Amino acid sequence: MSTQNPELVETDLVSPVQLYDFEQKTLFSPKERGEGFIKLSVTTGKKGARSVAHCHPRDEVTLTLSGEAVLRANGQEFYMKPGTALRVPPGCVHEVEVLSEEWTVVAAYCDECQLCRP
Template sequence: MAKPKGLEVLELASVEPVQLFDFQQQVLFSPAQRGEGFIKLAVTTGRKGAKSVAHSHPRDEVTLTLKGEALLRAGGETYHLREGSAVRLPPGLDHTVEVISDEWVVVAAYCDECSLCRGPDSPFPADGLKP
């Protein structure tokens, strides 16, 4: 039987990590890399004390903590994320994360063209969608 058009299967071990803030991120599928307007799927790992800067995304972000613990700060509140914690952040909500365990591993799906990734040469407008 032929593989359905567009179907892709990747092994996480085959994806080289890149630096994102204090974290290592393995991007499995990315619209910026693929030239399409879909979501990014990534596994991000951070060590104790790793922090992000405040940022937001033009579309929802969903995450699932696979290992460890972190503090999510959003909307003036602090949320303790543990293994099995799932989060949905609405568009435009500034947030930060700080790792409080020896290691934190999270899988995330979000718009690839967030405010941190968009630059003046980006082919994507501010709403994250291709023209």
């Protein structure tokens, strides 16, 4: 039985950092905490914002909250709109481009988790 209490974070109080063409608010991060849980973030991009092609050592899962974007991987396009959940498998090289005026997504992945490094 754990004696640790749940943690609550108000997203409006988290300062965003720049990630590619996007602004990202990291809510929980193993890098900052020195613990082995996954990173959880809310990321927002304006129309035309793009990531570079990249991959993660473990799964990435996302849930689009607002707007529209396209994820490109393995010669295919996956369109994300509000309510769309997406899983990107480990090692899958992908990139994202925002199609609407603004796109907001919640993402969870393990890039900062020491236990998840290959």
